[in-house]
Amino acid sequence: EILPIAEALRKYDWLEEKYYWQLIHPDEDQITNLVESQEEPQGFFLKVFANHKVEYPYQTALYMASANIAQVIHNIVVVEEGASLELITGCLTHQQVDRGLHFAVTESYVGENAKLTNTMVHSWGADVTVRPRAATSVDAGGIFNSNYVSMRTGADIVSNPSIYLNGEGASANFMSVILAEKGSHVNTGTTVYLNGTDTSAELKHRGVSTGGQIYQGGLVIGNNSCRAHIDCSGMLIGEATDGFIQSVPGIRANSNEAQLSHEASIGRIAPEQVEYLMSRGFEEGDAISLIIRGFLDAGITGLGSELDAAIRHIADVAAQGEG
Structure with missing residues (x-):
């Protein structure tokens, strides 16, 4: 089932109580404040019912056709117990649109033994500011795979999604592939909270700078018996002096049963x-x-x-x- 988020909120009384602003607080920062303040929210509500396997990838798109506008979005994705979904989202601007704002909140819920694969492909104009806010919760035995690809980077992108592995045996795999051309600033990371027993996570960042600035991050927090690894790799291309890559993966263990590791490399x-x-x-x-x-x-x-x-x-x- 897929509905515009405003229509879904009118149709389902339980949506606001169970899912809407439950993983991200409206007062978290200026971006979430702005999204929450919209008179009628824009975005979609997507739900896969229990034990239903969606056979083909589901595709959505956000397109910025005019310059000097703010695209303000709130999406909710729910994959119920035993269900599976592959979601592909494209976010892009018209080739002649150089300036704009993209502010998006996405909350995703993966039920017990469910699987969500979310692939997001971005292609932004040269002077577009991008501020996504995303959070995902994963129940016992659930799997969350996230792929983020930035093909034509905007002037300023900051993205640090949160993943909560709450159930026993829940797992997450996050991969980002970034191209940073001259004049662009890209800051990507992911924070994973390994809360359930026997949870696992793997984060991979791949960045190529042809004159742009890339910050690669990532933090895994082991709160129980768990395994996690972060791999940050970068490649500098050409002779541009303004470009750089900075990789700072982080690990934090709050349990003596957490097994966490990280590595980072930059080369040519x-x-x-x-x-x-x-x-x-x-x-x-x-x-x-x-x-x-x-x-x-x-x-x-x-x-x-x-x-x-x-x-x-x-x-x-x-x-x-x-x-």
Whole structure:
């Protein structure tokens, strides 16, 4: 079932009590205040009923067609016990739209033994400010997979979703792939609270800077017997002096049964790699693109066609900055 969020709130009395503003508080910051203050909220309510497996990926989109506007959204996603859903969301601006604001609150609920795979692909104009606020709760045996890809970065993106693994055996996998071109500022992280017993989480950040600024973060908090790992990797492309990558993964154990680890690395393309591929018949640009794609794909399994195409696009754009 999918409805506009305002219509769903009028139709279901229980929606506000159980799900609406239950994971994120309206007074958390200026962004949530603004979203909460809308006279009639914009966004969607999406619910998958218990034990129902949605066979095909469900696609939604947010499109900014005009410049100098504020896009203010509140979405609710509920995947009930034993159900599964693959959700693909595209957020983008028209090619001629350079300036705008995107403020979004998304609250997602994964029931017992349910599975939600959420893939978000962003493509923003050069002067768009992006401030998503997202939180997800996962019950016992539930699985939450989140993929975030930024293909054409706006001027200023800050995103730090929260994931609450509350039930026994709940798990989460978060992956971000970021392209930061000259003039852009991208700050991505994820905070995972491993509250239930035998919970697990893995966070992977891949960033490519062709002159933009990337901050890679991530914090896992072990509050029970659990396992979690953070992997932050970055690649600097070209000679632009304004660009940089800063990786600061964090781990915190509040239980002596928590097993947490992290790693971070930043590097560049080795000339000998390019030379080797060129000796095998590749053009220089194609060789560089292939290396970048291998870096972005590293350790990531089961990419869907949409995500695979987005990563290929990022590799091609980044290769132009190196070549």
